[in-house]
Ligand SMILES: *[C@@H]1O[C@H](CO)[C@@H](O)[C@H](O)[C@H]1NC(C)=O
Ligand SMILES: *[C@@H]1O[C@H](CO)[C@@H](O)[C@H](O)[C@H]1NC(C)=O
Ligand SMILES: *[C@@H]1O[C@H](CO)[C@@H](O)[C@H](O)[C@H]1NC(C)=O
């Protein structure tokens with residue numbers, strides 16, 4: 017760090033020459049234009065809104081006299097502790113003198129996290145100078161009346177309120193000067209045309225011309241709910257060049273999201289601070305981690321939900337305080353706020369993913385079990401692990417390799433002399449109906465020598481590597497030693513990435529890509545030659561409390577230049593853009609679906625790939641914390657997500673690993689992964705007890721994959737979550753709000769894992785309704801209370817929700833094998849004796865099967881007298897799709913004479929658990945099926 021500090025003042029000046037005058041010159045040149053256009057605008061406004069303005073001015077005058085009366089009696093520093101907004105965020109305990117320089121209030125008593133220096137109630141920033149109703153919203157111009165204590169206040173702002181849809185509102189605030197373009201995150205998702213706000217579930221209030229600026233958004237009253245104020249701005253609104261701050265009151269304490277962070281699922285409002293700045297940091301509390309998701313979901317009192325997304329990629333702090341209130345504080349870009357009105361939590365996520373992109377459709381094989389480790393060393397050893405897992409009869413679909421396979425840790429190479437025959441390994445896996453994925457890091461080695469390394473040579477030729485401030489490729493250090501980084505904003509970067517991946521694919525026919533280290537991670541902060549001294553970007557006037565105390569800590573310099581902007585703006589988007597390029601490369605190479613799993617993410621990740629939660633620890637605590645992480649990611653529109661089963665760092669134990677396989681079998685992305693120099697932890701490594709319970713639980717996963725696949729398809733089409741917190745299904749049950757030790761697959765499968773050492777009872781919350789033990793069909797009547805279930809080491813508790821039908825399929829050792837077996841149904845009758853379900857089915861790998869009509873959609877229903885299936889749409893017939901078993905839970909009376917499409921069939925009724933097992937029939941699902949029975953008294 018000392019080295020970095022000592023870099024001279026001279027460099028600083030050079031930097032200013034590069035960045036600042038560009039803007040200044042523009043400002044000078046266009047000042048007269050600006051003035052003229054504003055004057056014209058004013059004239060037009062007055063002309064158009066004459067009567068309105070006169071009325072407003074009168075109103076304003078009346079209001080002002082009222083305000084004056086208020087001010088004379090109120091003490092502007094008498095503010096409830098919970099509603100104090102921090103006026104000195106760069107220090108936790110500024111002195112009174114320091115505070116006074118900002119004209120803020122000071123109170124030094126120890127008040128548990130509240131700021132000692134805070135804004136007075138009459139703090140003023142901007143005033144409204146014009147307000148124009150448009151056909152799709154309101155445009156407001158703002159002028160700053162006092163200087164903030166930040167350099168480079170933007171004195172004139174424009175705020176555009178757009179009624180995008182009845183449930184989606186957009187509020188964008190940026191500089192009023194159109195000629196100076198501020199950084200904005202490119203979101204290339206097509207969306208609907210803005211509406212008029214007529215049917216809108218919201219109402220926006222902005223003060224009249226001449227008033228101090230503020231705004232609020234209400235949920236409009238409906239038959240089922242009253243008006244709720246979703247946000248009401250307060251504190252200081254600051255919009256300086258490198259300091260944008262927006263604070264507002266919230267309607268409740270129930271807030272989720274704001275990732276990527278390690279925390280409880282439901283966040284605390286007790287002065288909580290989150291830093292959003294992508295960082296190679298193993299999951300720990302109070303630190304900025306791999307991803308950036310400036311989105312929260314909030315449940316209002318009464319059970320409605322809304323969501324808010326701040327589309328901004330700059331380094332950011334988000335503060336929660338008990339008022340309840342939130343402060344967004346970012347050091348660049350614009351304020352681009354989306355409000356989603358729900359009203360159910362699932363509606364909010366649908367509305368959010370409509371903006372950031374719906375989830376991609378993964379191949380069916382990727383829902384199988386994945387096994388990986390760093391340190392297999394050879395292809396032979398990798399294959400030995402696959403074989404021992406198979407010997408135990410544990411299903412596995414995908415085998416991975418970490419860095420071991422590479423030549424000198426270089427991407428898209430095989431170290432034949434060290435690793436052995438990678439081609440042979442992949443061909444053997446394919447022969448077994450399995451798939452193969454390997455690690456790819458963004459850093460491209462620059463030291464192989466010219467003509468020796470295609471990935472480097474082609475990048476140089478196409479000029480796609482990120483540049484330092486002097487226009488030379490920026491050099492970092494990662495696993496291969498010195499590296500350069502592809503610029504995924506460069507127009508030729510897609511061709512580049514596809515070409516080098518395709519070249520490797522010719523010799524190693526991989527099926528998916530695991531993209532790691534893409535925050536990007538760099539073993540030398542900045543570059544091999546540090547970073548230039550630069551008071552704007554390397555050392556900005558305000559620095560959110562990021563790890564390492566520098567924005568470039570363990571990553572690139574902020575002045576590094578990419579095609580569309582500098583690293584200061586683009587940093588958080590690196591992983592997303594690499595995911596997009598990798599997804600596209602694989603689509604081109606394979607011509608079918610594939611899987612990209614990325615460590616670094618930004619809003620929109622789920623549109624192209626999935627995520628694993630990074631370098632976790634082999635501990636019961638980390639296993640527990642994985643649940644909040646995967647549920648939060650589902651709220652961020654990333655459905656393919658999981659944590660490293662048994663833990664990555666540290667040595668796992670047999671019990672932890674056994675429990676973690678039971679939990680991990682219910683991650684959407686289910687992978688066991690281990691670090692180097694640790695004992696083996698694949699499920700074949702511990703002997704028969706662990707292997708047997710792991711086999712059992714993966715047989716359950718594989719059996720239920722048709723249900724999971726259908727949920728994933730719904731996410732792809734409509735944006736539903738796949739892994740769900742309980743409150744998503746029961747948003748009016750307050751007791752569910754903080755549950756992060758249980759979760760659901762869609763609406764109908766409740767997973768209640770054991771998460772502690774030597775835990776043999778799980779105290780599970782069972783929501784209101786009928787639930788059935790997965791194994792026996794025993795009915796549990798949920799009353800919204802906790803119930804103790806035994807959980808011996810070889811069992812995870814699973815319950816099926818009454819009213820649902822889960823499609824299933826007998827499990828093979830791979831999904832490829834499963835696809836040759838018949839389907840089954842698990843029917844769980846509701847309190848009213850009925851149930852419903854559906855199944856989306858296709859070949860599992862063709863691109864865009866829904867759009868091309870190459871799929872089948874079946875619906876299922878059941879009542880006390882039978883089970884009925886219906887082919888709603890048939891577009892895929894290339895596979896035998898037969899039903900051969902149905903299980904009905906909750907059939908209170910003994911049935912007789914069970915028939916399938918009129919033909920008598922075998923069955924068994926368990927009187928104790930009231931479960932009917934119908935077996936040994938074989939009827940095509942492509943035609944309607946009727947399964948029925950009689951009761952003895954009929
Ligand atoms: C809030 O946090 C402070 C200090 O971190 C602690 O003293 C206080 O008890 C907490 N309050 C609540 C309500 O949790
Ligand atoms: C707003 O500020 C601009 C630039 O400082 C100034 O020209 C304009 O007159 C101001 N408008 C109002 C209504 O105060
Ligand atoms: C919003 O709701 C509050 C009450 O919660 C009410 O005082 C205010 O007038 C409403 N504003 C708008 C624009 O409807």
Ligand SMILES: *[C@@H]1O[C@H](CO)[C@@H](O)[C@H](O)[C@H]1NC(C)=O
Nearest residue numbers: 394395396433434435436437
């Ligand atoms: C892999 O195993 C085969 C056969 O067992 C052997 O011939 C080969 O030398 C081994 N390769 C390596 C790299 O260990």
Ligand SMILES: *[C@@H]1O[C@H](CO)[C@@H](O)[C@H](O)[C@H]1NC(C)=O
Nearest residue numbers: 432437438439440441443444
């Ligand atoms: C690698 O394995 C493949 C397939 O088993 C085989 O065709 C090829 O000859 C092997 N290559 C080497 C270098 O052993």
Ligand SMILES: *[C@@H]1O[C@H](CO)[C@@H](O)[C@H](O)[C@H]1NC(C)=O
Nearest residue numbers: 777778779801802803804805
């Ligand atoms: C579950 O068992 C634990 C430990 O025996 C006990 O403390 C707890 O009260 C029980 N909970 C319920 C809901 O019965």
